[in-house]
Amino acid sequence: MDSTTPLTLAREAARAGAEVAHGGFRGPLTVETKKNELDSVTEFDREVQRHVVQMFREDDSDAVIVGEEELPDVDTRTALPESGAAWVVDPIDGTNNFVAGNRIWGCAVAAVEDGDAVAAVNEFPALGDSFAAADDGAMRNGESCSVSDRVDPGTFTINPIFGLEPRDRRKLAEYVTTIAEEFGDSRRFGSSQYALSSVAAGELDAAVSGVELSPWDTVGGVHLVREAGGTVTNLDGDRWTPGDSGIIASNGEAHDELVAAFD
Ligand SMILES: O=P(O)(O)OC[C@H]1O[C@](O)(COP(=O)(O)O)[C@@H](O)[C@@H]1O
Numbered sequence: 588m589d590s591t592t593p594l595t596l597a598r599e600a601a602r603a604g605a606e607v608a609h610g611g612f613r614g615p616l617t618v619e620t621k622k623n624e625l626d627s628v629t630e631f632d633r634e635v636q637r638h639v640v641q642m643f644r645e646d647d648s649d650a651v652i653v654g655e656e657e658l659p660d661v662d663t664r665t666a667l668p669e670s671g672a673a674w675v676v677d678p679i680d681g682t683n684n685f686v687a688g689n690r691i692w693g694c695a696v697a698a699v700e701d702g703d704a705v706a707a708v709n710e711f712p713a714l715g716d717s718f719a720a721a722d723d724g725a726m727r728n729g730e731s732c733s734v735s736d737r738v739d740p741g742t743f744t745i746n747p748i749f750g751l752e753p754r755d756r757r758k759l760a761e762y763v764t765t766i767a768e769e770f771g772d773s774r775r776f777g778s779s780q781y782a783l784s785s786v787a788a789g790e791l792d793a794a795v796s797g798v799e800l801s802p803w804d805t806v807g808g809v810h811l812v813r814e815a816g817g818t819v820t821n822l823d824g825d826r827w828t829p830g831d832s833g834i835i836a837s838n839g840e841a842h843d844e845l846v847a848a849f850d
């Protein structure tokens with residue numbers, strides 16, 4: 588009998604990918620840019636994606652894989668299928684940090700069925716943190732973890748996730764101002780998956796964005812937050828699904844206040 592579960596395979600792939608990337612961390616890199624001058628890619632992003640895709644295809648030659656990097660000789664897609672099984676891969680989430688020698692970057696792998704995550708593993712090897720979830724709760728470094736129990740929104744630490752597009756910076760500034768005026772403190776990590784993993788582990792009370800984030804930046808982390816007992820919606824307060832043009836992931840204790848504050 589095949590005992591490989593989506594979580595087992597996601598863990599193997601994320602660990603292997605993280606190890607490949609870690610081998611290049613703080614070493615010489617070839618850095619190119621994609622959509623704008625802040626959107627970096629290195630040979631390690633590509634090598635990790637190639638490696639992880641190969642692992643999935645060894646398990647199932649027909650595996651559907653959604654991945655950030657487009658490689659001419661590797662069959663992946665950039666949109667999440669609405670039905671069926673798929674893997675979602677961000678080979679390095681936090682490439683700008685990786686390039687700068689900052690430790691906040693990781694390899695993110697999620698298994699999806701009919702558009703919903705069923706397993707997720709986010710490995711941050713330079714930090715020594717690993718986050719994982721199937722359908723029975725979230726784990727950090729092999730131990731059960733949960734969202735924070737903080738209830739007073741005035742004391743919330745919130746990560747506004749915005750990313751790399753110059754056109755989004757004014758909205759980011761508005762979000763930072765809202766956090767300063769209506770909530771507690773803010774953090775920005777340069778890795779969407781790390782922000783969401785941090786909410787899942789209670790290290791942050793919420794992460795919010797007013798822009799559409801890519802599936803590889805979100806799907807696994809959203810699953811971790813939900814499995815850790817948190818709430819993830821779009822800006823209207825409806826259950827978040829990939830493609831929504833904004834996200835509010837929180838510990839659930841003041842979610843209505845967050846929905847009211849951000850648009
Ligand atoms: O905290 P920030 O700077 O808004 O970073 C969030 C951004 O970081 C990323 O997760 C980084 O992703 P990549 O390194 O995979 O490009 C973005 O996709 C996301 O938009």
Ligand SMILES: [Mg+2]
Pocket residue numbers: 632655677678679680681682
């Ligand atoms: Mg990436």
